[in-house]
Each structure stands twice: as C-alpha cells, then as structure tokens.
Amino acid sequence: MSNLILAINPGSTSTKVSLYNGLEEVASRNISHSAEELSKYFSVIDQFEFRLGKIKEFIVSNNIDTTTLAAIVGRGGFLRPIISGTYLVDEEMLQDLKSCRYGSHASNLGALLANSLAKEANCAAFIVDPIVVDELDPLARITGHPDLQKRSVFHALNQKAVAKRFAQSKKMLYEDMNLIVAHLGGGISVGCHRRGRVIEVNNAVDGAGPFSPERSGTLPAGQFANNIATRNLSDDQIAKMLAGRGGLVAHLGTNDAREVERRITAGDNQAKLVYDAMIYNVARYIAAAAVAVQGKVDYILLTGGLAYSKYLTEKLTDYVSFIAPVQILPGEDELRALAEGALRVISGQEKAKQYGSITSKKDLH
Numbered sequence: 001m002s003n004l005i006l007a008i009n010p011g012s013t014s015t016k017v018s019l020y021n022g023l024e025e026v027a028s029r030n031i032s033h034s035a036e037e038l039s040k041y042f043s044v045i046d047q048f049e050f051r052l053g054k055i056k057e058f059i060v061s062n063n064i065d066t067t068t069l070a071a072i073v074g075r076g077g078f079l080r081p082i083i084s085g086t087y088l089v090d091e092e093m094l095q096d097l098k099s100c101r102y103g104s105h106a107s108n109l110g111a112l113l114a115n116s117l118a119k120e121a122n123c124a125a126f127i128v129d130p131i132v133v134d135e136l137d138p139l140a141r142i143t144g145h146p147d148l149q150k151r152s153v154f155h156a157l158n159q160k161a162v163a164k165r166f167a168q169s170k171k172m173l174y175e176d177m178n179l180i181v182a183h184l185g186g187g188i189s190v191g192c193h194r195r196g197r198v199i200e201v202n203n204a205v206d207g208a209g210p211f212s213p214e215r216s217g218t219l220p221a222g223q224f225a226n227n228i229a230t231r232n233l234s235d236d237q238i239a240k241m242l243a244g245r246g247g248l249v250a251h252l253g254t255n256d257a258r259e260v261e262r263r264i265t266a267g268d269n270q271a272k273l274v275y276d277a278m279i280y281n282v283a284r285y286i287a288a289a290a291v292a293v294q295g296k297v298d299y300i301l302l303t304g305g306l307a308y309s310k311y312l313t314e315k316l317t318d319y320v321s322f323i324a325p326v327q328i329l330p331g332e333d334e335l336r337a338l339a340e341g342a343l344r345v346i347s348g349q350e351k352a353k354q355y356g357s358i359t360s361k362k363d364l365h
C-alpha cells in the first residue's frame with residue numbers, strides 16, 4: 001500500500017505544501033501570498049480557488065500522480081472545541097469551516113482544500129490537531145463574566161509536535177513532563193502542557209495573551225469597548241484590529257520582526273520600546289502559565305519564526321529562566337506534523353476520529 005501523503009498548510013500569508021513518502025519529504029513548496037494578492041478576496045473562504053490553483057501547480061510541476069496518494073491532510077481551522085488527534089474530513093466539518101461559524105482564519109481552508117483534492121484523487125482526507133484543540137482545565141475556562149468564556153485557540157499542531165519531539169530527544173514521554181511552549185510567530189500562543197495535555201493557553205487570535213507581530217493580545221477591556229463604540233467599528237474591523245492589524249503592525253507598520261530589529265540597530269528608540277515590550281509581555285504569560293502546574297515546569301520551549309532571533313530569545317531567557325531551563329527550537333514543522341498524523345492512521349497505529357459524531361463538551365474531559 002502507498003505511503004504517499006500530500007500535506008497542506010494554509011497560513012495567513014502563505015500556503016505551504018509538501019509531498020511525503022512515509023516520513024520522508026519528497027517535494028515541498030512555500031507559496032507566499034502578498035497582502036496585495038490577498039486583498040482581492042473579501043474573506044478567507046473566497047481564497048479557496050486561488051490557493052487550490054497554486055497547489056495544483058505544485059502537483060503538476062512535481063509530476064505527482066494523485067491516484068497514487070494514500071491521503072491528503074490539511075491544517076485544521078476554526079471548528080467547535082475538540083480533543084487532539086487526526087480527524088476524517090466530513091460534511092459537518094466542511095460546513096462549519098465554510099460558514100466560519102466558530103471564527104475565520106486561513107487554516108479554515110485546510111480541510112476544504114484537502115477534501116477537494118482527495119475527491120479527485122479518490123483517497124482519504126484528514127486534518128490533525130486543529131487550532132481549536134481543547135484540553136483546558138475547567139478553572140482556565142472561567143473569566144470574570146459568565147457571558148464570556150475562554151476558548152482554546154492556539155498553534156496546537158506545532159506546539160504538540162514540538163513538545164513530543166523534544167520529549168523524545170530527552171528520552172522521556174511527553175505524558176510524563178510539564179512543559180511551557182511559547183509559539184512565537186505572526187500570532188503568539190503560550191501553552192502549559194501538563195503531562196501531555198494543554199491545560200492552559202491564551203486564545204492566540206481573539207484578543208488574549210501577549211501582543212505579537214500582527215495581533216493585539218489582551219487589551220484594557222474598558223478602553224477597548226469605548227474605542228470601538230466611539231469609532232463605530234464593524235465586526236470585521238474589530239476582528240482586524242485584534243488579528244492582522246494589531247501588535248507590531250499597529251505600532252510600527254510592519255509584521256516583520258527582522259525589519260524591527262534592523263530599525264533598533266539603526267537607533268530607532270520607539271521600535272526598541274515596542275519590541276522590548278512584546279518580549280516582556282511574552283515573559284509575563286510564560287510566568288503565568290507556570291502557575292497552572294504550581295511552578296513545577298521541566299522545560300520552557302521557544303518555537304516559531306521569532307525564536308530565530310538571538311535578540312529576542314536572550315531577553316526572554318533572562319526574564320524566565322528562573323522558572324525552568326529554556327530550550328530554543330526555532331521555526332515550525334507543521335507539514336511534517338500533518339504527515340505524521342495521517343501516517344499514524346493509514347498505518348493502523350491510530351483510528352481516525354470523527355468530527356461529526358462529537359458532542360463537544362462531553363468528549364473534552
């Protein structure tokens with residue numbers, strides 16, 4: 001039986017696609033989409049045909065015979081809260097993603113693209129560890145008002161993959177460790193992994209946690225409410241203020257941390273103040289995450305694109321190394337994590353979960 005897996009990761013500014021034979025990457029492409037290119041589309045879902053076309057170009061240019069594929073796997077987007085695992089793409093999932101009833105993010109396209117290509121190829125379509133993986137401790141869900149409940153929305157795919165790989169490198173089981181993982185990318189999520197479950201994490205899209213290159217993070221609630229009322233902002237404008245046009249973009253007009261560091265080197269004091277404040281805020285959320293395990297943290301892992309920065313990781317390490325040793329694991333390997341998830345199912349190691357049969361709350365604990 002074929003072990004060929006096509007993995008698709010639609011991000012806010014790119015579509016990453018790889019062909020795997022088992023766990024060996026055979027071909028890969030990172031297709032960047034400029035802001036101008038994407039501005040033609042009103043919503044993320046409207047980008048479907050455009051991104052599908054780009055993936056088909058990848059398939060053709062690499063002479064991939066799609067009838068030989070065992071599976072196509074996409075990053076999972078805004079669904080109802082579900083447990084970690086590999087899920088079969090089904091009709092209910094596609095409807096929830098298309099309608100954006102739980103939220104909108106480029107990852108909503110992952111299952112839609114995988115499903116469309118899998119139909120043509122006549123193979124299985126999966127998602128793995130979508131952004132709504134929810135393993136929160138019941139205490140972590142409660143906010144200061146009953147109308148508002150915390151949601152688990154984070155870089156679950158990369159956080160889980162990095163944590164498991166790190167545990168393996170230490171010859172330990174992920175399920176035996178307490179880890180804090182900070183995914184430092186365009187969005188930032190800081191998760192407390194207690195013995196294999198992410199019991200505490202900030203909602204990385206919806207105005208919670210540290211601010212990031214393109215997200216506002218937690219804002220002063222009263223001022224925020226007054227601000228949107230005074231400016232009479234629409235739902236779309238509010239969403240953009242929180243994700244896309246917040247953080248470094250709002251303060252400094254760029255989402256590129258390398259550009260900010262160039263400005264700092266050139267003596268730009270405002271850039272330094274804002275960038276240092278972002279680092280300080282990440283440190284505060286790491287310290288807060290340690291509370292969830294009474295400070296018994298084995299390691300703090302820094303991952304994502306920003307973890308390539310020596311400036312940032314040195315400052316962050318200075319702030320938080322009193323909690324636990326800090327390990328820097330820059331970048332992300334989400335395509336490999338997707339392929340691993342699909343392979344576990346097609347090799348019979350794991351049974352694919354059904355989204356349609358899940359009654360959210362009951363299955364979470």
Ligand SMILES: Nc1ncnc2c1ncn2[C@@H]1O[C@H](COP(=O)(O)OP(=O)(O)O)[C@@H](O)[C@H]1O
Pocket residue numbers: 011012013184185186187213255256257258259304305306307308309310331332
């Ligand atoms: N070598 C580097 N030094 C500093 N920042 C970097 C470096 N490489 C990437 N970045 C920054 O990381 C951020 C993107 O992280 P990434 O994890 O790729 O994002 P996403 O969450 O969109 O996948 C950008 O702000 C980018 O400028």
Ligand SMILES: CCCC(=O)OP(=O)(O)O
Pocket residue numbers: 011012105107131153154155156185186187188189204205
């Ligand atoms: C946490 C939701 C997913 C997310 O924010 O991903 P990006 O940082 O890649 O946009």
